[in-house]
Amino acid sequence: MSTTLLRMRGIVKTFPGVRALDGVDLEVRTGEVHCLLGQNGAGKSTLIKVLSGAQRPDEGTLVWEGETVSPRAPAAAMRLGIATIYQELDLVDGLSVAENIFLGHEPATAGFSRRAEMLRSARRLLERLGHGEIDPAVEVGELPSATKQLVSMARALSLDARLIVMDEPSAVLAHDEIAGLFRVIEELTRQEIAIVYISHRLEEIREIGDRITVLKDGRTVAENLPAARTSTEQVVSLMTGRDMESAFPERISGSAPEQRGELLRVTELCRTGEFEDISFTVGRGEIVGMAGLVGSGRSEILQTVYGARKPRSGHVELAGQRLRPGSVRAAVRAGMGLAPEERKSQALVPYESIAHNVSLAALGRYTRLGWVNRPAERAAAEEVTGSLRLQPPDTAQPVRVLSGGNQQKAVVARWLLADCGVLLLDEPTRGVDVGAKAEIYALVRELADSGVGVVLVSSEIPEVLGLSDRVLVLREGRIVRESPAEEIDEAEVLDLFIEGSAA
Numbered sequence: 001m002s003t004t005l006l007r008m009r010g011i012v013k014t015f016p017g018v019r020a021l022d023g024v025d026l027e028v029r030t031g032e033v034h035c036l037l038g039q040n041g042a043g044k045s046t047l048i049k050v051l052s053g054a055q056r057p058d059e060g061t062l063v064w065e066g067e068t069v070s071p072r073a074p075a076a077a078m079r080l081g082i083a084t085i086y087q088e089l090d091l092v093d094g095l096s097v098a099e100n101i102f103l104g105h106e107p108a109t110a111g112f113s114r115r116a117e118m119l120r121s122a123r124r125l126l127e128r129l130g131h132g133e134i135d136p137a138v139e140v141g142e143l144p145s146a147t148k149q150l151v152s153m154a155r156a157l158s159l160d161a162r163l164i165v166m167d168e169p170s171a172v173l174a175h176d177e178i179a180g181l182f183r184v185i186e187e188l189t190r191q192e193i194a195i196v197y198i199s200h201r202l203e204e205i206r207e208i209g210d211r212i213t214v215l216k217d218g219r220t221v222a223e224n225l226p227a228a229r230t231s232t233e234q235v236v237s238l239m240t241g242r243d244m245e246s247a248f249p250e251r252i253s254g255s256a257p258e259q260r261g262e263l264l265r266v267t268e269l270c271r272t273g274e275f276e277d278i279s280f281t282v283g284r285g286e287i288v289g290m291a292g293l294v295g296s297g298r299s300e301i302l303q304t305v306y307g308a309r310k311p312r313s314g315h316v317e318l319a320g321q322r323l324r325p326g327s328v329r330a331a332v333r334a335g336m337g338l339a340p341e342e343r344k345s346q347a348l349v350p351y352e353s354i355a356h357n358v359s360l361a362a363l364g365r366y367t368r369l370g371w372v373n374r375p376a377e378r379a380a381a382e383e384v385t386g387s388l389r390l391q392p393p394d395t396a397q398p399v400r401v402l403s404g405g406n407q408q409k410a411v412v413a414r415w416l417l418a419d420c421g422v423l424l425l426d427e428p429t430r431g432v433d434v435g436a437k438a439e440i441y442a443l444v445r446e447l448a449d450s451g452v453g454v455v456l457v458s459s460e461i462p463e464v465l466g467l468s469d470r471v472l473v474l475r476e477g478r479i480v481r482e483s484p485a486e487e488i489d490e491a492e493v494l495d496l497f498i499e500g501s502a503a
Helices: 044-052 074-080 097-101 115-128 145-158 175-190 202-208 232-240 298-306 328-334 354-366 374-387 404-417 434-449 461-467 490-499
Strands: 004-015 018-029 033-037 059-064 067-069 082-085 163-167 194-198 211-216 219-226 262-271 275-283 287-291 313-318 336-339 422-426 453-457 470-475 478-484
Touching: 004 044, 018 033, 018 044, 018 059, 018 194, 018 211, 033 044, 033 202, 033 232, 044 074, 044 082, 044 163, 044 194, 074 082, 082 145, 097 115, 097 145, 115 145, 145 175, 175 194, 175 202, 202 232, 211 232, 219 232, 232 434, 262 298, 262 453, 275 298, 275 313, 275 453, 275 478, 287 298, 287 434, 287 461, 298 328, 298 336, 298 422, 298 453, 313 328, 328 336, 336 404, 354 374, 354 404, 374 404, 404 434, 434 453, 434 461, 453 461, 461 490, 470 490
Parallel strands: 018 219, 033 194, 033 211, 082 163, 163 194, 287 453, 287 470, 336 422, 422 453
Antiparallel strands: 004 018, 004 059, 059 067, 211 219, 262 275, 262 313, 470 478
């Protein structure tokens, strides 16, 4: 029978002008997966920082294995047996797997690392995770995201962790990799290690979780809910404070796609080893969704349409104008925008202001003789971000302070300011909470209703079906079905992923 490993009671943490935690409670038992849920800004990150020793609470108690403790630094929490694996993994790409696992506590004699012993120990830890096939001598930078996460878990085991906090561990993983992650988590819990699991993907909770704690506005609004018997609707209601009616905005019935007026035409687009013979159109005010597994060519198609990759053959026309292949400048000038999957690394300049990030695609309007008219730039950015209800509204702040959902709004605002006619969206809701998802869905529908043509790529099939007017199903770089969204369901899409046969 599991026993209480951790009990946090009445945790309060205040920053200037913000009460981030207002009496939060959390209880975790040995060998369980405890899911910590809440919207962005609910207090999850601050609570985890308190638990990991990165922040000290103003009030409240932390009881670990029956004793009141107060870890004053991450190293102190690690000595207790508390390890945290953040979404942005803190691994060193230039070091080997073994060196990363034992970084800071390498086995050594007289200051010299005992490399052979370190390699053997690293292999034993990886075997505990069921992945003894990973070479502990290989550089971490050469590994895929899923394997890097395993290295982080092995590091936690090397510190004799009794509790491992996993912050959005599935955010960068493909579907089959998530199944592998869950197998590792199950192995850890069999070893009586507790997991605190944070995720915006509510469908994962019932599959992997034992109990749920929900935070809202820095408070615990539900504690120790049974994951298997708690509905998604109940969780969403607790997180948002409102009932879940429909996540997707209602489609406005109107003219058929062929009567809308064609905006975008892609004809027989090919890239060797990535996709073949891709042809589709997008009408004015139409949302065309692309559904496919990772590796099906979805993102590569968007990037090629946008000009970030050069096709082997085929062409793209926007409003009747054929675009120069492999030219982003030509696509942007013609009125096309791309919100890429990796917002932080591919779309945003984190330490620049929100205003500057929003104005990038239209910067020429506010520049004269090499000088940027900052007041004009900021005024224009505030007008467009205000229409999108971006929070916080102060565009002078660096864009990195925004939540995931508001960062996505900033990227969309950039293309609105540039008078974009066709917007390509790659995983627009990745890493954002359910409340922000609903706002982004409404925003995309508003854009379409205003006449913008949208191409939407998402790993979440319900998102593609719920938001799109028309759906393209991809498998191994080819379109295997094109259908109005209301004429295809999730089961059919999954069958097409597996079989690849057109219906």
